[in-house]
Amino acid sequence: MIIKYFIVAALTATILSSCSGDMSSNDTVSSTAANPKVDKSVSSADVTTNAIQVGKDYHSFANPESIKVTHLNLDLTVDFAKKVLVGTAELDFQKVDPNATQLILDTRDLTINSVTAMGKEVHFDLGNGDSFLGAALTIEVPAAADSVLISYQTSPKASGVQWLTPEQTAGKKHPFLFTQAQAIHARSFIPLQDSPQVRMTYDATIRTTKELLAVMSASNDPDTERDGVYAFSMPQPIPSYLIALAVGDLHFKSMGERTGVYSEQGILDAAAAEFADTESMLIATEKAFGPYSWDRYDLLILPPSFPFGGMENPRLSFITPTVIAGDKSLVSLIAHELAHSWSGNTVTNATWRDLWLNEGFTTYLTYRIMQMVYGDERFEMEAVLGRQDLQADIDALPAKDQIMAIDLRGRDPDDVFSNIPYEKGALFLRELEHKVGRENFDQFLLGYFETFAFKSITTDQFVSYLEQTLLKEHSDQLSKQRIEQWIYQPGIPEDAPVPESDAFSIVDQARDAWLAGSIQADEISSEKWVVHQWLYFLNNMPEKLSQEQLADLDKVFALTNSKNNEIAHSWLLISVNNWYQPAFTRLHDYLTSIGRNKLVKPLYKALSQTPEGKVMAKKAFDEAKAGYHPLTVKANEGFVQ
Structure with a gap:
């Protein structure tokens, strides 16, 4: 993630x-x-x-060494009014130990209504909840059974699910739902063996209102009819953290023979243009490292509250809109999520x-x-x-x-x-x-x-x-x-490779000359600099800069108003650390419009170092909290308390 x-x-x-x-x-x-x-x-x-114990998963209650789940069949109804998923999870399994009588699953904040096997209800026990592991669901399995059917519903506060109101989306007309299962959040919306060592295939039926489209980390038909009932199949065995679902007013645009992008209508064209090289990346990776095993490779551009840069859900990577820069400067994230199709x-x-x-x-x-x-x-x-x-x-x-x-x-x-x-x-x-x-x-x-x-x-x-x-x-x-x-061992071994780039030498020279006062900001020859060079320029500044130096940079390069979210992040962090107040209106807007942890957490932490900054942080956090993902809330709430 x-x-x-x-x-x-x-x-x-x-x-x-x-x-x-x-x-x-x-x-x-x-x-x-x-x-x-x-x-x-x-x-x-x-x-x-x-x-x-090598190979032991210390973050799962499951018992795959005795009974191992091999296939999941989901049937879920999306209830936006109550912010819950309601339905059933049927789990096929194999008895590794022929004498095993209990199937143990992972859950977190799930309501278990019933468990049946071979058409009859069976006894189950939902254990006490652990702070981050959740609760074990222990099911008594009949000797002849090879599957169980669990009727359940999620909690509105499920750690792996975010519910967005229409006002929190780009289109402002329809609600939006997306899940984030890594590392152990799948158990908050499906009762299963939530361990990466347990791989399973899955099928799913997702039921929602007709004006919304559901997509999953499975086979997605770009031409599917919007009828409110959507069927999915994942024929390759995957670990639970790669199960993903999104529901919203989504539209599709092709980028190549095997690649395309889903998003809300307002950013669809921009996303397709930004990530147009995805097909070329796929072809190049196959040529070097072997065939692509997942049929299609599509992207889903999520609302800006998505807490990560991307998530490598197979067949459909979930992507933050913060990397749509207009110049393909941040598409290494797409390369990374694509590469996960092989490694991960x-x-x-x-x-x-x-x-x-x-x-x-x-x-x-x-x-x-x-x-x-x-x-x-x-x-x-x-x-x-x-x-x-x-x-x-x-x-x-x-x-x-x-x-x-x-x-x-x-x-x-x-x-x-x-x-x-x-x-x-x-x-x-x-x-x-x-x-x-x-x-x-x-x-x-x-x-x-x-x-x-x-x-x-x-x-x-x-x-x-x-x-x-x-x-x-x-x-x-x-x-x-x-x-x-x-x-x-910790650290980096001596004589490890040290990458070098001639493109940064001119940046070092310009920064050093400006810091020494030999040149003013308008004398820096940056016309041909790419985003990487700008980030290198900013990210290697000394910790303390004067107000005059900051104003000089801002006047010439309009850094406070940068449209590139990475450059804006670096500049705003410098501004907080040097209390450059002309950037603070943009800082507030930035914190309240983006939920990606990499971009907001350093700013909240920097603000929390002073009483005045903590007041600013609390104001932004209180305004943005309702639209933040639960993981973003968890990561940042300590800075504003």
């Missing part, structure tokens, strides 16, 4: 979408780029064997400890896709910005949270989303590529995606596969000790 909350966060932050990446816990301002020494006191053995959706992390297998591979592929479609210069700029983002997290996070195979026991799995699984994972893979050569590494990736297609794997399985392939074939270039250092 998808992320950066610090001032060096730059354009490549848009790729850390969600994938829930926008929920990163790092809010620190930093601009250093040195490689820290690795803490030798934390060993691979300390991390991997200290009471951690096809080969999935078995537990949230193993998230880096999803996001590290996907971030690496994102850079490669951007290079194939847009060329070396853009690839190099985005790689530099990503490396800076990673360094900022290394500087800010405790050592235990700098480890790719992180220990998340007893913690909300949303805590795993930082630059560590994304950028550190990608940098690790880039080092492997540099050491064995791109051609050899690409062959490794092809084999990896084929070997583990439609499977969920652990870090340990990946290391074992690496030993059997690259390590065995390139023992003169690679060592297991170095690989384990990357995965199981």
